[in-house]
Amino acid sequence: MSEKQATPLISQLLATWIEGEASQAYTITNYANAAAILFQNMRALNWVGFYLFDEVNNVMSLGPFLGKPAVALIAPNAGVVGSAFSSQQTIVVDDVNQFSGHIVCDADSNSEIVVPITTADGRQIGVLDIDSPELNRFSRQDQADLEDFVATLLPYISA
Template sequence: MFDDIQLKNYSELHGALDALLEENLNITANLANASALLNHFLKDINWVGFYLYDEQLEKLVLGPFQGKPACTTIEVGKGVCGTAYRGNDVFIVDNVEEFPGHIACDARSKSEIVLPIYKDDKGIGVLDIDAPIYERFDEEDRVGLIEVVEIIKKYL
């Protein structure tokens, strides 16, 4: 469906994501397609996906993703994902080795951005993106990916 489309900027990504997700209201299918689209669009990344909050486990659990196999659970408040989720705050980490308590699922990852997903004050999970280079993510990524999360939330 998107093989021939070359998305040039976040605005185009947002339009493509909205069109892709409106076809299906299943959360797993939508998050799988969102991670695939982000993997196609974003350059210099090695992992993109979702960790979803499991109320019974009281942990974040691996959801749809693109990349190498990953950690299956993350405690709330631990690592970049758990910290971002607990504080409902976007984290950009220029060097993951300098983040206290960083959880290394892929040793190639050097930088990371994590965006919490909350809807109606209820924690859903996080969007996690890793890169094999330092300082990969910037303000443009933060703003563009916040809008990605907003689009995803419309279909949850």
């Protein structure tokens, strides 16, 4: 198996799109296209977006997303977003109603995955947040693919 085949298809699509756009210097554009690629190419999603860390104010602020309007500011350690950011670990929640402190943006959301975005030198940038109306929507394979997706996106947002 070649290295290209080992890369998840969603990451290949992202890399091809961003490289094709020559948009390396346009961070917000790349976040927006990344959210759209996920929203259109993964099944059963109702919200995909980014929360970006504002270290001056010590808060996660809403970045590019697709879905219903969402909470604009989330404190580190608050909800699934803040917990994943603070722990620097991907969090998969099979049933958001069972997650103590879950922040409700869309009452139709039933499961969630949040992947931290961190540079190789440890600078915390934010998180990728994805919600689904289905319970138990996100598998271990989804987690691995989305972690690879974030790694593929990183060079285009951390310049």
